[in-house]
Amino acid sequence: MKKNKINLNKRRFIKTLGISFLSFPFLKGVRANYRPKVVIIGGGFGGGSCLAHLQKFSNQFDIFLVEKNKYYYTCPYSNSVVGGFRSLKDNKFSLNNLKYNDVKLIYNEVKFIDSEKKIIKFSNNESLNYDWLVVSPGIDFKWDDIEGYNIETNKSLPHGWNGADAKIILDKVNSLEDNSTILLSAPDYPYRCPPAPYERASLIAYNLKKRGMRFKIIILDSKDSFTKKKLFLKAWNELYPDSFEWISRSQGGKVTKLDYKNKSLITETGQKFKGEFINIIPNQKKKNLFLNDNDNDWLEVNPSTFELRNHKSVHAVGDCINAGDMPKSAFSANSQAKVCAENLKNIILDKEILNPVFFNTCYSFASPNYVFSISSWYRVNKFDDKIVSLGTTESNINDNKLQRNVEVEHSKGWYQTITKEVFG
Amino acid sequence: MINLLTIPFFLCLLFLQKPVLSNIKDEISIKMIVNNCASCHLENNHSDLIPSFFEIEKEVFIKQMIDFQTINDDSIMHRITKVLNLEDIRALADYYYEKK
Ligand SMILES: Cc1cc2nc3c(=O)[nH]c(=O)nc-3n(C[C@H](O)[C@H](O)[C@H](O)COP(=O)(O)OP(=O)(O)OC[C@H]3O[C@@H](n4cnc5c(N)ncnc54)[C@H](O)[C@@H]3O)c2cc1C
Numbered sequence: 001m002k003k004n005k006i007n008l009n010k011r012r013f014i015k016t017l018g019i020s021f022l023s024f025p026f027l028k029g030v031r032a033n034y035r036p037k038v039v040i041i042g043g044g045f046g047g048g049s050c051l052a053h054l055q056k057f058s059n060q061f062d063i064f065l066v067e068k069n070k071y072y073y074t075c076p077y078s079n080s081v082v083g084g085f086r087s088l089k090d091n092k093f094s095l096n097n098l099k100y101n102d103v104k105l106i107y108n109e110v111k112f113i114d115s116e117k118k119i120i121k122f123s124n125n126e127s128l129n130y131d132w133l134v135v136s137p138g139i140d141f142k143w144d145d146i147e148g149y150n151i152e153t154n155k156s157l158p159h160g161w162n163g164a165d166a167k168i169i170l171d172k173v174n175s176l177e178d179n180s181t182i183l184l185s186a187p188d189y190p191y192r193c194p195p196a197p198y199e200r201a202s203l204i205a206y207n208l209k210k211r212g213m214r215f216k217i218i219i220l221d222s223k224d225s226f227t228k229k230k231l232f233l234k235a236w237n238e239l240y241p242d243s244f245e246w247i248s249r250s251q252g253g254k255v256t257k258l259d260y261k262n263k264s265l266i267t268e269t270g271q272k273f274k275g276e277f278i279n280i281i282p283n284q285k286k287k288n289l290f291l292n293d294n295d296n297d298w299l300e301v302n303p304s305t306f307e308l309r310n311h312k313s314v315h316a317v318g319d320c321i322n323a324g325d326m327p328k329s330a331f332s333a334n335s336q337a338k339v340c341a342e343n344l345k346n347i348i349l350d351k352e353i354l355n356p357v358f359f360n361t362c363y364s365f366a367s368p369n370y371v372f373s374i375s376s377w378y379r380v381n382k383f384d385d386k387i388v389s390l391g392t393t394e395s396n397i398n399d400n401k402l403q404r405n406v407e408v409e410h411s412k413g414w415y416q417t418i419t420k421e422v423f424g
Numbered sequence: 425m426i427n428l429l430t431i432p433f434f435l436c437l438l439f440l441q442k443p444v445l446s447n448i449k450d451e452i453s454i455k456m457i458v459n460n461c462a463s464c465h466l467e468n469n470h471s472d473l474i475p476s477f478f479e480i481e482k483e484v485f486i487k488q489m490i491d492f493q494t495i496n497d498d499s500i501m502h503r504i505t506k507v508l509n510l511e512d513i514r515a516l517a518d519y520y521y522e523k524k
Contacts, residue, residue, distance in 0.1 A: 053459075331463060338459040354453040359460035361500065373500060377460075377507050379452075390507060396498035403499075410500055413473030414464050421466060 036061045036348050039120065039130040041110055041289065043067030043095045045074075046136030046318025046333035048422030051103065053341035054134075058102035061348065064128065066120070067095060068109040072423070073163030076330050076415055079196065081166035083203030084174070084210065085368050088167045093423035110137070112291045115311035132344060134306075135299075136318040136333065137287040139192050145283045146185075148258035157260070159281050160200075161192060169200075172277055173207050180208075181216045183265050183275035185255040188222035190298070191284045192319050192328045195364045195374070198232045200279070202366040205240040218273055219246045220265060221253040222283070227327075228364060228374050230397055235366035255280065286320040298322040303380045303387045304356055305347065306340035315340050324387035326378055332360045334418055356380060358387060363411035371407035372399070454515045461516075482521040489513045 038054060038061045040047045051065050072093045080086035095105055109123040113133065120128045141159070143150045149157075160169040176182070182204055186197040201217050208215045217240075225248070226232070236244040247253035252269030259266060264274045285297040290311060299321045300309040306321070308314045317340045318333035326332045339356040346353055361375035372395035381388045395407060464474050477485050490513065492501040508516075 334463055335460055338462075339456065342455070342459070354456055357452055357456045357460065359463065359504070361463075375500065375503055377504075393498070393503040395500075399498070407500070409473045410464075413471040416471035416473065417464050417466050420471075421462075 036131045037064070037129070038062070038132045038134070038344070038348070039064045039066060039128060040134045040136070041066045041113075041120070042136035042138065042318070043069075043105075044072060044136060044138055044318070044333075045330035045418070045422060046138075046320075046337050047134065048095070049334040049337035049418075050134050050136065050317060050341045051098075051100070052421050053338050054345065055100045055103050057345055058100065062104075063102065064104045064106060064130075065095065066106045066108060066110060066128070068107070070094065070096075070107060073166070074330070074415075074419065075161070075163045075193065075196070076418075078160070078163045078166035079200045079203045080365060080368070082160070082169045082173060082200060082207065083365070083368070084170060084207040088164075091163050091166070093419060095423065097424040099424055110289050113289050113311075113314070114291045115308075115314050116292075118313065131313065132348065133314045134340060134344065135289060135314065135316045135320065136337070137289055137320055139284045139319045139328075140287045142283040142285055146255055146258055146280060148260055149280055149282070153258065153260055154280075157258075157278055157280065160279070161281055161284075169279065170207075173204050176208065176213065176215070176276055179214050180276040181218065181274065182277045183273055183279070184217065184219050185265060185278075185280040186219055186221045186223065186226070186253075187281050187283045188254075190322075190328060191281070193362065194227040194327050195232075195362050197281050198226060198228070199364040199366075201244070202232070202235065202239075202364075205236070205243055206367045209240060209243075215243055217244050218275070219244070219253075220255050220267060220273065221246065221248050222255070224248045224250050227362070228372060228394060231372045231394060232364070232366070234397060235370060235372070239367055239370065296322075302384070304339075304353055304384060305343045306336065315344055324378075324381075325376075325389035326358060326360060326387050327362065329360055329362050330418060331362065331414070332358070334421070335359055361414070363407060363414065365408075365411070369401070369408060370404045371411050372404065373407055373410070454519050457512070457516065458519055477520065482517050485520065486513055486517050489516070 040051050043065055047065065054063055073088065074091045077086060077091050081088050081091065108126065111121045111123045113120050118130055120130065158165045158168050160166055184197060184201050201219055205217055252267050252271050254268040255265045256268050257266040258280065262274065263278060264272050265278060266272050286299055294310065299316045301307065301316055301321050303324065306315040306317055308316055317336040319328040323332060323336065335358040339358065343353050358378040361373050363371050363373045365371050374392055374394045376392040377390045378387050379390060465477060467478055489505055493505040493508065496502060
């Protein structure tokens with residue numbers, strides 16, 4: 001017999017069969033000729049990866065992808081734009097390049113989802129019904145957490161926590177004069193891409209150093225530690241000595257107020273910091289698309305199927321969910337989307353739900369030739385209610401220049417692969 | 425909420441000489457592991473910066489994987505393969521090369 005299962009366990013096998021049987025009366029005779037309609041909302045890393053896997057079954061399901069924007073600018077590699085060594089257009093993708101037959105692409109903005117009636121309402125009042133729905137709309141921001149900072153002030157002081165605004169941040173960095181102070185406010189967990197605020201700080205430093213500027217970067221943190229901290233601190237020391245100051249939450253780093261007129265940030269302990277350039281990365285929460293939903297910051301899912309706990313036949317992946325130990329990253333969204341697609345297909349076709357395994361790697365640039373990474377495998381815990389890490393590992397702190405450069409190639413290779421998979 | 429029962433379980437795993445991905449809990453489909461490899465190693469259109477293992481022989485693949493696992497250099501491939509055991513590696517090889 002061909003071995004494609006490892007260590008089959010009877011208890012779980014019976015249990016998963018039970019789940020799929022109960023959850024799916026659909027193909028059991030009555031509507032055997034019916035083609036189930038699967039709609040995916042969000043053509044970013046989560047939704048796009050899910051589509052890439054589900055479209056293999058487009059001969060059995062009707063598949064729709066709903067996306068509000070014609071172009072997608074990736075957040076991965078947006079800090080390289082800020083660093084001044086990559087063009088924004090290299091991060092620009094269009095779903096129009098996808099060559100899938102039988103997948104219907106709808107450019108429209110979802111206003112809300114009524115999961116009881118299984119209907120999606122669009123901003124232009126059109127609507128679309130579904131049998132199964134996958135959502136991956138990404139994140140929203142908590143605009144009330146910092147006094148004086150809101151959607152309005154963000155227009156002139158953008159967070160740039162999307163791919164598209166990287167060029168605006170670059171222009172601001174390019175306009176800085178010698179001896180400038182840059183203030184970067186880092187958010188509290190959980191947020192999109194945990195190492196990215198520190199990567200951004202590194203690449204602002206790279207940009208300024210390359211242009212022969214002296215500068216000070218002060219990171220005001222809402223946390224007491226951060227991912228890959230030792231690796232970042234070492235890189236800053238080696239590449240940009242005496243230019244960085246990191247102030248943890250317990251040292252008074254949590255920003256509570258923006259004094260826009262005086263270009264200052266005030267922290268929890270009342271300390272005031274003045275800077276020529278301020279980059280606030282706000283606290284985050286799910287982008288809510290549901291008509292009736294609770295106030296939780298993140299969507300709660302069954303980690304094997306990604307079905308939402310409080311919306312039947314709706315599945316969610318990517319940054320909008322509570323993914324347990326998994327960080328919010330494009331790599332994670334891609335890994336979750338494959339599991340979601342596989343098991344959604346199994347639910348629809350009344351097959352066994354597979355026991356998932358996930359993987360994530362986050363690469364960070366400290367300069368164009370200096371990259372390090374953190375990675376982990378993940379499984380579902382034995383109570384089937386949480387994704388847990390099997391232990392994170394990082395690049396060696398003592399890696400030499402060559403090894404840091406090898407990780408540059410790995411990072412670029414990963415980006416080429418994932419963007420090819422998602423955007424064609 | 426952290427489940428206290430899972431803590432000793434995962435601590436044990438961390439200190440095992442050779443943690444084995446497939447032994448951690450119940451059965452796991454090889455397809456699920458392969459899906460994660462495909463984040464970097466796509467069958468078609470693979471990146472020119474990441475080697476494709478679809479072009480090498482099955483035995484070379486197995487040897488490479490064992491080398492990654494045994495040479496403790498903290499490289500990304502060492503960190504990825506150290507949770508696999510020989511059985512997993514052979515299952516991966518069977519999946520890729522019997523599919524061909
Ligand atoms: C500076 C920065 C650097 C990063 N670097 C990395 C990295 O190196 N590696 C990594 O793995 N991750 C990185 N990330 C994280 C990564 O970008 C996100 O984790 C990833 O984009 C999450 O995918 P998603 O599908 O959940 O959301 P998104 O990719 O944001 O996709 C959501 C999609 O939904 C669409 N949408 C939203 N609302 C609606 C609506 N109402 N109607 C229709 N469509 C809608 C949006 O237009 C968008 O296309 C980085 C993030 C940042 C900010």
